[in-house]
Amino acid sequence: MSKKLLDGVKICDFSRVIVGPLTTKPLSDYGATVVRIEGRTNLEIFRTQAAEPDLATQFTQWNTGKLGVTLKLNDPRGRDIALKIAAWADIVVENFAGGVIEKLGLGYEEIKKVNPNVIMLSSCMQGQTGPFSRHPGWGFQLSALSGFSHIAGWLDRPPPELGVYTDFITPHYNVCLLIGALLYRKRTGKGMYIDTAQFETGLHFISPLILDYFVNNRVAERMGNRTDTASPHNAFRCRDEARYCVINISTDEEWEKFCGVLENPEWTKEQKFSTQALREENREELRKLVEQWTANLWVEEVINRMQPIAITAERLLDFDDTQKVNNSYRCKDEDRWCAIAVTTDEDWRNFCKAIGGPEWTKDDRFSTLVSRKENEDELERLVEEWTTQYFAFEVMTIMQEAGVPAGVVETGEDQLEHDLQTRHRNFFQELDHPRLGKHHAAASPFQMSKAPCQLERAPLLGEHNEYVLKEILGFTDEEIVDLVVNGVLE
Amino acid sequence: MAEGDNVSGMLSPYRALDLTDEKGLLCGKMLGDLGADVIKIEKPGGDSSRNIGPYYHDETDPEKSLYWFSYNTNKRGITLDIETPQGKEIFKELVKTADVVIESFPPGYMKEQGLGYDELEKINKDIIVVSITPYGQTGPYKDFKYSDITLYAMGGYMSSVGDADRPPVRISHHFQTYLHGGGQAAQGVLLALYQREMTGEGQYIDVSIHDSTSRITPERVTAFWDFSKRIQHRGGGKAILGRIWECKDGYVYAMYWGGTAGKRWNGPIVKWMESEGVATDFIKEFNWEELSLIHTPPEILTKIAEPTRELFMRHTKAELLEAALVHNAQVYPLNSTAEIASNRQLASREYWVELDHPELGTTITYPGPFAKTTEAPPRITRRAPLIGEHNEEIYQGEMGYSEDKFRELNQGGII
Numbered sequence: 001m002s003k004k005l006l007d008g009v010k011i012c013d014f015s016r017v018i019v020g021p022l023t024t025k026p027l028s029d030y031g032a033t034v035v036r037i038e039g040r041t042n043l044e045i046f047r048t049q050a051a052e053p054d055l056a057t058q059f060t061q062w063n064t065g066k067l068g069v070t071l072k073l074n075d076p077r078g079r080d081i082a083l084k085i086a087a088w089a090d091i092v093v094e095n096f097a098g099g100v101i102e103k104l105g106l107g108y109e110e111i112k113k114v115n116p117n118v119i120m121l122s123s124c125m126q127g128q129t130g131p132f133s134r135h136p137g138w139g140f141q142l143s144a145l146s147g148f149s150h151i152a153g154w155l156d157r158p159p160p161e162l163g164v165y166t167d168f169i170t171p172h173y174n175v176c177l178l179i180g181a182l183l184y185r186k187r188t189g190k191g192m193y194i195d196t197a198q199f200e201t202g203l204h205f206i207s208p209l210i211l212d213y214f215v216n217n218r219v220a221e222r223m224g225n226r227t228d229t230a231s232p233h234n235a236f237r238c239r240d241e242a243r244y245c246v247i248n249i250s251t252d253e254e255w256e257k258f259c260g261v262l263e264n265p266e267w268t269k270e271q272k273f274s275t276q277a278l279r280e281e282n283r284e285e286l287r288k289l290v291e292q293w294t295a296n297l298w299v300e301e302v303i304n305r306m307q308p309i310a311i312t313a314e315r316l317l318d319f320d321d322t323q324k325v326n327n328s329y330r331c332k333d334e335d336r337w338c339a340i341a342v343t344t345d346e347d348w349r350n351f352c353k354a355i356g357g358p359e360w361t362k363d364d365r366f367s368t369l370v371s372r373k374e375n376e377d378e379l380e381r382l383v384e385e386w387t388t389q390y391f392a393f394e395v396m397t398i399m400q401e402a403g404v405p406a407g408v409v410e411t412g413e414d415q416l417e418h419d420l421q422t423r424h425r426n427f428f429q430e431l432d433h434p435r436l437g438k439h440h441a442a443a444s445p446f447q448m449s450k451a452p453c454q455l456e457r458a459p460l461l462g463e464h465n466e467y468v469l470k471e472i473l474g475f476t477d478e479e480i481v482d483l484v485v486n487g488v489l490e
Numbered sequence: 491m492a493e494g495d496n497v498s499g500m501l502s503p504y505r506a507l508d509l510t511d512e513k514g515l516l517c518g519k520m521l522g523d524l525g526a527d528v529i530k531i532e533k534p535g536g537d538s539s540r541n542i543g544p545y546y547h548d549e550t551d552p553e554k555s556l557y558w559f560s561y562n563t564n565k566r567g568i569t570l571d572i573e574t575p576q577g578k579e580i581f582k583e584l585v586k587t588a589d590v591v592i593e594s595f596p597p598g599y600m601k602e603q604g605l606g607y608d609e610l611e612k613i614n615k616d617i618i619v620v621s622i623t624p625y626g627q628t629g630p631y632k633d634f635k636y637s638d639i640t641l642y643a644m645g646g647y648m649s650s651v652g653d654a655d656r657p658p659v660r661i662s663h664h665f666q667t668y669l670h671g672g673g674q675a676a677q678g679v680l681l682a683l684y685q686r687e688m689t690g691e692g693q694y695i696d697v698s699i700h701d702s703t704s705r706i707t708p709e710r711v712t713a714f715w716d717f718s719k720r721i722q723h724r725g726g727g728k729a730i731l732g733r734i735w736e737c738k739d740g741y742v743y744a745m746y747w748g749g750t751a752g753k754r755w756n757g758p759i760v761k762w763m764e765s766e767g768v769a770t771d772f773i774k775e776f777n778w779e780e781l782s783l784i785h786t787p788p789e790i791l792t793k794i795a796e797p798t799r800e801l802f803m804r805h806t807k808a809e810l811l812e813a814a815l816v817h818n819a820q821v822y823p824l825n826s827t828a829e830i831a832s833n834r835q836l837a838s839r840e841y842w843v844e845l846d847h848p849e850l851g852t853t854i855t856y857p858g859p860f861a862k863t864t865e866a867p868p869r870i871t872r873r874a875p876l877i878g879e880h881n882e883e884i885y886q887g888e889m890g891y892s893e894d895k896f897r898e899l900n901q902g903g904i905i
Binding site: 005006026030045048049057058060061126127128129130131132133135136137138140141142143144145146147148149150151152153154157158159160161162163164165168169172173175176177179180181182183184186187188190191192193194195196197199200201203204205206207208209210211212213214215216218219220221222223224225226227228229230233234235236237298299300303304308314315317334337338339340341343347399400403404405406407408409410411412413414415416419420421422424425427428436439440442444445446447448449450451 | 500501503516520521524542543544546547548556557559560561607620625626628629630631632634635636637638639640641642643644645646647648649650651652653656657658659660661662663664666669670671673674675676677678680681682683684685687689691693694695696697698700701702704705706707708709710711712713714715716717718719720721722723724725732733734736740741742743745749750751755784785814815818820821822823824825826827828830831834835836838839841854855856857858860861862863864865866868
């Protein structure tokens with residue numbers, strides 16, 4: 001195997017959830033040996049929210065190529081092993097709430113005693129010092145604290161749930177700091193302690209708005225999808241797309257439970273649907289009646305409602321086969337969207353040409369950016385009259401061919417199945433997980449001419465206990481057995 | 491090699507030439523904050539990203555763009571027309587002194603100018619060239635027209651954000667997607683510098699903003715489809731027990747967890763309600779492990795939501811932030827920039843940095859260094875350069891051009 005970029009760089013990784021793991025992920029993907037320390041009695045949220053820890057789908061995304069070790073950290077022997085891993089490492093990473101790593105006896109001062117030149121990164125919510133240093137939180141709340149939630153959404157409504165947005169900002173800085181520290185240590189022989197706060201790194205992504213406040217006393221507000229410098233500038237609704245769900249009902253018992261979920265409408269009691277044979281016979285009629293119910297629900301909602309009554313329901317993936325699959329039901333159509341941004345006069349001319357130059361495009365109300373901004377509600381309505389005639393990918397193609405910036409609002413399905421560019425760059429690489437099977441994980445957004453990025457799957461819980469203890473730390477088989485028996489390698 | 495010693499910043503020994511527009515400015519800023527000598531090379535007259543508002547005192551002026559100020563701190567600035575033969579030669583001379591070149595021109599532009607990686611490598615075999623483009627250098631979308639909103643849309647994040655009865659929505663204002671591209675580019679540069687220390691070789695890095703945005707796509711978009719063929723619809727989840735709550739003067743974020751996490755993280759909010767006498771018997775006794783945002787019936791969710799709403803409506807954002815600390819509850823205000831500016835945690839960490847703007851006769855407060863370190867701390871010491879501010883310093887002072895040559899370059903519109 002060819003040498004990877006970070007071959008030989010050793011990382012002791014106490015981190016959890018996203019910020020820490022996404023910091024060590026690129027290091028792992030580019031060849032560093034990352035020992036990811038977990039514990040069965042103190043599992044991260046992704047592990048505990050799955051049916052079993054090893055079925056945690058999200059864990060597979062941020063932990064590619066890492067070695068999995070399980071240690072009981074609040075047992076002195078577990079802590080000692082962790083300290084040995086930290087002593088072996090070039091870099092130690094943790095993202096507990098402030099103060100937690102010290103309580104575990106694994107703070108920088110302790111680790112420095114066994115590894116004087118260690119580079120250690122603590123990456124918590126609000127930094128290791130100050131009154132809020134120990135206040136716990138997640139990317140959810142930090143996206144609020146750092147100002148992103150306030151400027152997302154519609155001014156006449158509360159802001160939307162933004163997810164863990166700031167979790168994806170801090171790792172940029174963390175990765176640069178860690179490699180910068182390695183370079184510095186190479187020159188000077190000195191390690192260091194690094195303290196990053198999700199709050200503080202996040203603010204760099206709204207710097208101009210912060211300056212606007214300090215300098216002009218202006219408080220930035222949310223603007224929906226609009227901007228002062230472009231119009232139209234929004235996500236526009238395109239043609240809805242049909243979605244189907246396959247529901248398997250093969251016994252009278254299942255039929256009864258199913259009718260219960262539908263709240264037993266009259267037709268379910270009809271003689272012609274009373275047995276499996278009759279239901280087969282009157283399948284088309286039955287389908288129409290069931291579809292009156294499914295048509296108002298997303299496929300996901302149908303699946304959710306079938307789960308508690310143990311009826312198998314799944315999305316129909318191959319639409320051409322709709323007719324062949326007897327038990328598929330049309331659900332609520334997927335609303336599809338395409339973002340369009342018209343900034344320059346040239347964009348506007350191209351846009352008008354792309355939609356066939358209807359009369360309204362010649363209207364004075366839309367001839368300049370200023371007038372389009374003034375009549376934006378009406379403009380957006382007219383644009384949408386056109387976009388709703390086409391599928392989202394068609395809208396994007398028509399616009400792009402005319403030279404107008406446009407992009408489909410991609411769903412997870414689009415990202416993995418329909419986006420030709422991410423596929424061209426092999427951005428989502430296919431991996432094979434022993435418990436979850438074939439799946440994808442994001443590779444590097446940058447491609448390096450002399451350093452390929454070939455992902456390896458994330459570890460199972462404790463998968464590399466023996467390897468790490470034996471090969472890296474030099475424990476004997478007897479010692480390892482003893483640690484297992486005593487629950488230290490939990 | 492750059493001037494100065496090589497121990498004061500993590501990247502002090504390195505020099506980067508920054509040819510980028512708004513799509514790539516963050517990369518050079520991050521390198522500069524880490525101590526690299528970053529030279530922003532603008533076309534004569536100044537870069538187009540100086541025309542991005544808001545502006546200092548709302549005066550539309552390329553020397554007063556707050557966007558430009560934000561992402562060019564610590565850089566020195568020169569002007570150079572790399573499309574002229576003489577300009578190319580000067581650029582190549584600079585490349586000999588540099589470790590990194592950062593550019594964000596359309597794919598193929600640098601090659602057309604005779605300044606592609608293959609050419610630059612001949613001049614300086616160690617050089618690291620990083621290109622930041624919307625979709626990368628190759629592939630079916632490489633020449634797509636773009637804007638932040640179209641890249642944001644294609645990155646997937648947008649599809650799950652917003653109200654069900656309105657379009658999917660992006661984060662307002664500036665280009666989040668470009669910043670992620672810049673952040674990824676900086677990571678690539680650091681990795682390449684490390685590899686160069688080991689092998690002595692430079693390399694070429696091709697950054698895609700589209701991929702950078704897809705990288706931030708939460709599990710609920712991509713992995714959700716991958717593992718369970720589900721779409722996370724915006725406005726999904728039960729609005730009854732949403733996560734954004736109204737309070738006296740705005741909104742706060744507070745989420746209720748289900749399953750085992752519920753007891754640990756929801757408990758403190760209930761205790762807080764009790765201390766203010768708004769906790770109902772129902773919520774005091776509720777078994778949080780049973781909470782499921784998918785399966786718990788609406789009437790139960792309503793009973794949880796009611797006292798929660800009451801608690802938050804009694805207070806302002808600022809009060810809730812402080813009280814949440816006391817109660818160890820994960821309740822956080824939806825801060826505006828004004829509230830961020832007066833946040834006491836940031837003040838106690840001495841986060842803000844004052845930079846001198848002598849040409850404006852003032853100082854401006856900036857977000858401070860992105861980390862505290864015990865060695866070689868990131869620093870922000872220099873405001874963004876004026877147009878051609880360091881022409882003399884670099885062309886004459888460092889490259890040794892004569893007064894005559896300097897004048898000739900100026901008059902010829904080369905610099």
